[in-house]
Amino acid sequence: MNTYDVILVSSFGQLDPLSAEFSRVGLKTLHLDVTEKLGSWPLEDREGPFATFSAEKPIASWGEILNYGDLNIDCDDGLVIWTDSGPVSLRGPLSPHQLKSRGWLKETQNYQAHHHFEELVLPWMARSLQNTRFKMWSPENLTGSRVSISSPMSVRYPSRTGLEKRQDWIEAQGVTYWKDVEILDAVRFGLESISGLEVMGPVKGVVKAHSVVWGLTSLETDHMSFKVREKIYGSDVKRPLWAWVRFRFQINPQADTAHWPQAMVVMKASEIPWTHSELMIVKRTVLEDQFDVWVRIPDSKRFHQSYIHSIQDEIVATLKVKLETLQIQLVHEPQEASYTSKELGPRPFSQYADETKHRNFQSKNLYFDSPEVWEQFSYQDLIFNQKKIFESVMVEWRKRMNKMAAAQKGKEI
Secondary structure, eight states, X not given: OOEEEXXXXXXXXXXXXXXXXXXXXXXXXXXXXXXXXXXXXXXHHHHOSOOEEOSSOOOHHHHHHTTTTSEEEEETTOOEEEETTEEEETTSTTHHHHHHHHTOOOTTSOOTTOOOGGGOHHHHHHHHTTBSEEOOOOGGGGSSOOXXXXXXXXXXXXXXXXXXXXXXXXXXXXOEEEOXXXXXXXXXXXXXXXXXXXXXXXXXXXXXXXXXXXXXXHHHHHHHOXXXXXXXXXXXXXXXXXXXXXXXXXXXXXXXXXXXXXXXXXXXXXXXXXXXXXXXXXXXXXSTTEEEEEEEEEGGGTTOHHHHHHHHHHHHHHHHHHOTTOOEEEEEOOGGGTSOHHHHOSOSSEEEETTOOOOOSEETTEEEOSTTTOSBSSHHHHHHHHHHHHHHHHHHHHHHHHHHHHHHHHHHO
């Protein structure tokens, strides 16, 4: 009874669509949700600083569950970038004129013959801003995976109600869904295969699996359980170099702020580096007068209180330069101001050093889905990796079914 075709381990709904797809095609599927074991993260921190760019429409369960149960707002002007020369709407009616006046190439233009950073702001932003590896500016680094920042854009406002509705939807697809589960150990078979997980939840004991999909990073796994991390990742723990942290500010409503978009990139200037308060992602909240401001800081500085306070002051100063009449005050500091590293664990949105190799998505019957595998923090990269996992697991499942059918046929003869 406790043997499954596939067991998935994830948090905050990351592997929900994949588990639904497995169940829909007939695999006995168990989904273990370990959200509560990864620290005190508000949903806004798990949603992250980035909007969703709909270059392609997701299909199957990925499309059905994308915004299920939550408020999702389409941004007509697309991404807005506010530099010292003023704001630019990448999909607004004045976009062609604004880009031309700044000398910016569109992200989709051929940039091979151009080497001046002033022209390549958009291609570089599409390449580097949401990358899971922190890249220093270089024309050579422009090649590779990019986010389509000039495509239609939307912003999601996550809620506990939405999270619960998605969990109910997953269970309706035939998935066995266990919430608030503690994973005590992983049972190894050979050097690279996992034959089961020892859990404490609705069932206490070992649940067996032919395939295991692991949706946690090595550092998240280590935070949850050192013992489990040793079985899943061995000693290969990848530590981030940079972390996206979130401040919340109250900004008194006025004529100018009323027209601020749902999300925008605010820069002191278009020149690099794009770290600390040099580049901020400003997102509206569900409250009219409150905004979340995301900045990228060294991961090693997350719990330095004086440093966090200095970043806060820099954010306020930068925003006031953009709009002198701004009345702004802090509502919430990052979670690191209230919790220790032991209580909180790693940031959900972090960047590794550029030389950090991407983890292979498969090791025998163990499959990985996390920023250690993805190139970008984008829904497209997540879907791409999960579809690879789906196809690989299905190949092994069909082989197993065919072998069982052949064995049964032999017995009948």
